[in-house]
Amino acid sequence: MDDGFSPQELVMTLLGSHVQPRETRRVWSGGLVLLLAELGFSDGAARIALARLAHRDLLARHKEGRHVHYSLTRRTLAVLEDGDRRIFSLGRAERPSGDWTVLWQSIPETRRRARERLVRRLRFLGFGSLQDGTWLAPLDREAEVLALLAELDVTEHAGLMLGRPSAALDLRAFVTRAWDLDELDRRYRKFVAEFGSAGEPATDRDAFRLRTRLVHTFREFPALDPELPGELVPVPGKRAAAVALFHDLYAALAPAAQRHFDEVTRV
16 A cells, blocks of 8 residues: 555554444554554554554553553544544535635744644645645634634634635635645546546455545545635536545445454454
8 A cells, every 4th residue: 555645644544444432442453563564564664653643642552461452542532523524524515605714823833743733633624824824714614723722722822713705806816825726626536536446345355455545545635625615616526426436435345344454453
């Protein structure tokens, strides 16, 4: 699986897709290492990824006899819930024109990690960067952003405003400063071409690999697609096809992929 994905990102994708119930299930670390090996990562890279996720409070480590298990932390549960909301709602409803959200921040260098986390989460919420420290989203994201600023303890370093673009503004020219709409259209077309031609998996392992690649590729779209109102900017041509394909394949591959995950992670 040489798509440039990091092992830490893939672990989060695997856990979000297969761990149920999320609040209580523990997963054998050796099984996660084996699954990452199937996806092209060495044992060393897999174990380092798990250790780093635990250090970031995204996994909780449990020693049970000779085995180590991991469970999801409260922080991870919140991250996965946000991710599910964005991933599974993308392109499912028409976004009417309304208030837009503008955020500006001046988080000091001493809080660099908080600034980096803010940027990652803003992109996943559909924000685009207009210039250093200034972010724009074509929806009312006030509640989500205020909660995020409070979580990162950087509220004092940020400002937030809701408003609407001027009717006199060349909106497409303006938004292309924040989002690469041509690249977005290309990515949707590539997704449909790649996964629309995927054949029937021969084994549970093949289904697991295909579903993992499907989810991990599609989960990038919320950070790329601001879901601009269709009456203002044309909707990407292949978005509807990509969304339908994702939901169909995600459900169809689930039983076989889950069987493989459970079999490998069972001690």
